[in-house]
Amino acid sequence: MKKLLNDPGDLVAESLRGLDRAHPELRVDHENRILYRADAPVAGKVGLLSGGGSGHEPAHGGFIGPGMLDAVCAGEVFTSPVPDQMAEATKNIDGGVGVLHLVWNYTGDVMNFDMAAELAAAETDTRVEAVVMNDDVAVEDSLFTAGRRGTGAAIAVEKIVGAAAEQGRNLTELADLARRVNENSRSMGMALTSCTVPAKGSPTFDLPDDEIEIGIGIHGEPGRRRVPLAPAHDIAQMLVDPVLADRDFTGGDGVLVFVNGMGATPMLELYLMYGEIAALLDKAGVVPARTLVGPYVTSLDMAGCSVSITKLDDEMIRLWDAPVATAGLRWGM
Amino acid sequence: MAGVDVETLQRWLRGFAASVAEQRDALTALDAAIGDADHGANMHRGMTAVTEAVTATPPADPTALLKQTATVLIRSVGGASGPLYGTLFLRMASATGGETVLEPATFAKALRAGLEGVISRGKAELGDKTMVDALAPALDALDASLAEGGSLATALHAASEAADAGRDATTPMIARKGRASYLGDRSAGHQDPGATSAALLVAAAAAAVSGDG
Structure with missing residues (x-):
């Protein structure tokens, strides 16, 4: 193996440290491995949380910022983050009108986000909705599999829903929009x-x-x-x-x-x-x-x-074209 | 031995941690074949954290130890194994009532509650090529042996043999849960990594109760 590494066990922590230095517009909680947009929570805006294993960069941290996500939880390489991280992030991005979890459909991610929603409900009065993204046609969507994987469609969901959240739409509307974009993606x-x-x-x-x-x-x-x-x-x-x-x-x-x-x-x-x-x-x-x-x-x-x-429909095109300022996608601002 | 006290449980967890450390690369190799090559690393990280926590803050009774183990696993493992193993220990803790020594029947009942937690969290059934395929036959063998009047040590050895057989039986199965299910028919011919670590867990329990752990 030839890689730019010190110790493989420190890879995620050290990469987050570099990302933090490179992007002062993000706030990084290194202990909990949570990345936030610097001005989170944004009052009156639904908070958007995603996350997953590391190794997919610029997903997921590269999509935090105005017009897209409010926070991301980073797991070990290819390993879902844990419920404590997600519950902590949920609490810190609630601008008073709830938090939407955008979950990539993998067994571990779904279970950990489920447990996080239970924790958040037990500890705070934050309203949480979750939408699972599953667009990969390589997997048969049946009782005999873990269901279709979440892959590229997440970028469309996160961008379009992120723009709608910025316009002040409510939690239910955003969850419906996320499901609509996901259902229209393969x-x-x-x-x-x-x-x-x-x-x-x-x-x-x-x-x-x-x-x-x-x-x-x-x-x-x-x-x-x-x-x-x-x-x-x-x-x-x-x-x-x-x-x-x-x-x-x-x-x-x-x-x-x-x-x-x-x-x-x-x-x-x-x-x-x-x-x-x-x-x-x-x-x-x-x-x-x-x-x-x-x-x-x-x-x-x-x-x-x-x-x-x-x-796409006319509304989704307008939201796709709306301004976004993240490390991974940036236009219109 | 009449029952399971907090020292025996600690021996169990340390024994499991040692097996996971020893089998770390083998677990990862099994996962590489049908999953994403991280089961050994994740379980090793989790069980190292569990033994560190036991040393740093030794819980007073079995219930507290099981609960602490659950919390540490859920917090440190991630992936699917974190919630699944964490739920197993959490349900075991809930099935005990702060006794200082768990009677064999109570320990068996707690393990059964743990398995039911795994099934409800992961929605897996017998034959789906998961850790359930090692744990379910193991607990059936445990109950049967105890019902025949066997000692807990004898019953756990029977459970361990059943877990190993259940683990081996996952090889020809087609996975229906977890990442291996994405492979469809191509998942057949590979031993399931989750069933493999679950068999190590049962073997460690047998060793701990026999005093040779």
Whole structure:
């Protein structure tokens, strides 16, 4: 393993220390591993809390700031944060009108956020609602799985709901909006290589040079199937087909297309993939109204990409375009 | 031994912590095959914190020790294992009433309450390829042995054998809960890491009660 490290056990703490220095507009509680926007709690605004394991940077801390999240709890690498962190953060971002938990659908995250909501209810009078984000079509949504994973759609949910929260909408309206964006989103990812979890020191799975994994998640967990390495054109098809098969994205006000890098894939290749994906969408009559290309939800040093498509309406487009000032996304202010 | 006192429980927790430390890389390797390669590191972090807490603030009775263990695990582990193991110990604490020595039947009942907590928190059933597949047969064997008049040590050894068999039986299963479920059929052929750590927990209980822990 070759990584920029001191001790793997200190990686998350030391990275948070650097992030704190680099972004004075954030406030970092190092003991509890909670990142806040500096002016939290914002009076009269619903607080938005998300979080998850580390290793997905810029998710989740890169999306804190005006127009997006109020706080994020950071866990160990690929490990959900714990209920105490979430309960503490919930208390500190309540501007008097409640807190919305935006939870990525993974067994650990869901259980820990559940316990945190119970704790917060027992200890304070903060109103908490939770919305679970589950957009990954690689996982069959059935009683026989933990349900679809939360992947790229979270960026659309957090951005759009963040803008709506800034406008002063109430907790119930924001929870409904979060569910609506999530329900209108589907994602599919692939890996060219595994990632290496620093505490383990070797790749999570062996992937020969001439094979790729289709339907991967964002934790180095293997995908649904392994296929021979193919040209980007064919890989784009393998990602777009299952997404379009799962929901009708034609018509209306168009879609948000988000091509995400898994951490080790250069922008040069991601834009090539966007071109392939856009051509396939043209053929299917799906109109990209907004686009986002880049490594926003990474899986450490995995090479590969995912595509997320969100069906937009006029309101969602306005909220997507609204000003945002975070380390990961910044426009309009 | 007639029952389980706070020293025996401490031996259990220290023994479990030592097994987890020894099997840390093996647990992580099992998790790498069908999960996300962190089970060994997470359980090791949690059980190290548990033994440190026992040394720093030794609880007076079994109930307090079980409760402290639950709180430390929920606070330090994260992932799915934190809430699941934390809930197990929390429900065990609730099933005891501050006695200084737990009768074998009380200890068995507390373990049963712990398992029910795990099932309600994780919504897993027998055969889903989870820690339940080691714990449920273990507690059935424990109850059966105690009902036949066996000593707690004998009953826990029977439980440990059943847990190991349950753990081994997870290998051909297709996972229906947790991250391994994302693999579908590809999860078959791999031993479940959660069932593996749960079998270590039962083995440590048998060793602690026999006095060879």
